[in-house]
Structure formats: structure tokens, C-alpha cells
Amino acid sequence: MWRPSFSKDYDSTPVNVASTTVVMEPRCDSNLSSMEFQACKFMSHQAFQHWKVQILVNALSAMKAPVDLVCVRCPSDVRHRAGYSPRHNKIWMCANKIWNPFEFRRVLTHELTHAFDFARAKVDTGNPVHMACTEIRAWNLSGECDLWTNWFKYLGEDMINRKQRCVRDGAMASLLENERCQDPSVARAAMDEAWPQCWKDYWPFTTKPDLDNRYRQSPMLK
Numbered sequence: 001m002w003r004p005s006f007s008k009d010y011d012s013t014p015v016n017v018a019s020t021t022v023v024m025e026p027r028c029d030s031n032l033s034s035m036e037f038q039a040c041k042f043m044s045h046q047a048f049q050h051w052k053v054q055i056l057v058n059a060l061s062a063m064k065a066p067v068d069l070v071c072v073r074c075p076s077d078v079r080h081r082a083g084y085s086p087r088h089n090k091i092w093m094c095a096n097k098i099w100n101p102f103e104f105r106r107v108l109t110h111e112l113t114h115a116f117d118f119a120r121a122k123v124d125t126g127n128p129v130h131m132a133c134t135e136i137r138a139w140n141l142s143g144e145c146d147l148w149t150n151w152f153k154y155l156g157e158d159m160i161n162r163k164q165r166c167v168r169d170g171a172m173a174s175l176l177e178n179e180r181c182q183d184p185s186v187a188r189a190a191m192d193e194a195w196p197q198c199w200k201d202y203w204p205f206t207t208k209p210d211l212d213n214r215y216r217q218s219p220m221l222k
């Protein structure tokens with residue numbers, strides 16, 4: 001039986017209480033049109049079919065940290081499309097900003113990775129190195145930087161380390177959005193410190209995420 005080695009709490013939880021039928025039913029913000037909410041709901045149901053989302057959702061459930069999903073309306077002038085609140089253990093998706101189900105799934109995977117990191121370790125939101133680490137992992141594992149997702153953007157560019165650069169740029173941008181880490185030199189130093197460990201950390205996945213589109217059942221469901 002597979003068990004993650006990092007969580008003591010997990011050890012005291014029998015694996016059979018990990019729900020195999022977790023359904024995250026999105027909740028709605030009253031500022032959304034019903035069309036936007038329906039689209040958000042539809043895309044989340046699509047996303048829950050994907051193995052990466054399933055592994056993360058089941059891991060969170062097994063760690064007794066299931067997340068809520070809320071579809072909300074976001075102001076049009078902000079850059080973010082979704083977010084995770086560790087205090088409320090909620091993921092919110094900007095239903096008025098995402099219309100592509102594949103993008104929705106990658107953004108949701110990104111936020112679920114943050115939720116996973118907060119569940120498995122004491123993440124200090126005021127510590128730039130901690131934040132850099134979870135952003136590196138979220139950008140790396142979500143597929144947002146995979147070659148397949150971005151081939152049209154990367155075409156004709158130097159492909160060497162292209163994914164690394166994309167993860168770095170994405171994580172850097174996310175760090176700077178955080179009002180507690182707005183000094184670029186602090187953010188850069190935190191990225192350098194977190195990179196070697198966090199770039200190679202795939203938990204709760206067991207393989208490198210690059211170009212990995214094969215379905216694999218979660219080891220927790222076996």
C-alpha cells in the first residue's frame with residue numbers, strides 16, 4: 001500500500017477512509033450570471049475526470065483536508081484567474097475569465113497543488129522561500145508550462161530548458177502578485193533557494209510531469 005512519507009497525520013488515517021468518490025460540487029457567487037456558473041460547473045466536472053485532479057483531490061481527502069470549490073466573478077483588471085485560500089481551505093475560480101476546459105483543468109490543478117502543499121507541511125505565507133517553492137511546484141505539475149500546451153508559443157524559440165524558464169517566469173509573476181513579497185530581489189533570491197529541491201519534487205505524483213499525458217490510476221485507489 002502506497003503511503004506518502006511526508007505526513008505523520010496521514011499515517012494515523014486508514015487508507016480505506018480516503019474517499020474514492022469525492023465530488024467537489026462548485027458553489028456559486030451571486031455576482032455571476034447563470035451562464036457563467038453553468039460553464040464553471042461543467043468545466044469542473046470535466047476536470048474531475050482527469051487523473052491529475054483525481055490524485056490531488058483524493059490525496060487531500062485522505063489527509064483530511066478536502067477543499068471547497070467556488071466559482072466567482074473576478075474584476076477584469078486583475079491578472080489572476082483563480083486562487084487558493086489556506087485559511088478557508090477554498091479554491092476559487094474566476095468563472096468570468098476561463099472559458100477553455102483544458103485551461104480550467106490546468107488552473108485547477110495549479111490551485112490543488114497549493115492546497116496539497118499547505119496540507120502536507122506547515123507553509124508560512126510570510127516566508128518568500130516557502131511561497132516560491134509551492135509556486136514552482138504548482139507551475140511545474142499543473143501542465144501550464146508543458147511543451148504540448150505551449151507549442152505554438154514556443155515555436156521557433158530556443159527549446160533548451162524552455163519548460164524550466166516558463167515555470168520560473170510563472171512562479172516569479174505569482175510571487176510578485178503576493179502583496180507580502182513585492183521586492184523583486186527578495187523574490188529572485190527565494191526562487192534560487194527553493195528551485196533545486198522544489199523543481200524535483202513531484203508529490204503526490206510519482207513521475208516527472210513533463211509530457212506525461214498517460215492516465216494512471218492513483219496508487220491510493222488500488
Ligand SMILES: [Zn+2]
Nearest residue numbers: 110135138174
Ligand atoms: Zn500559484
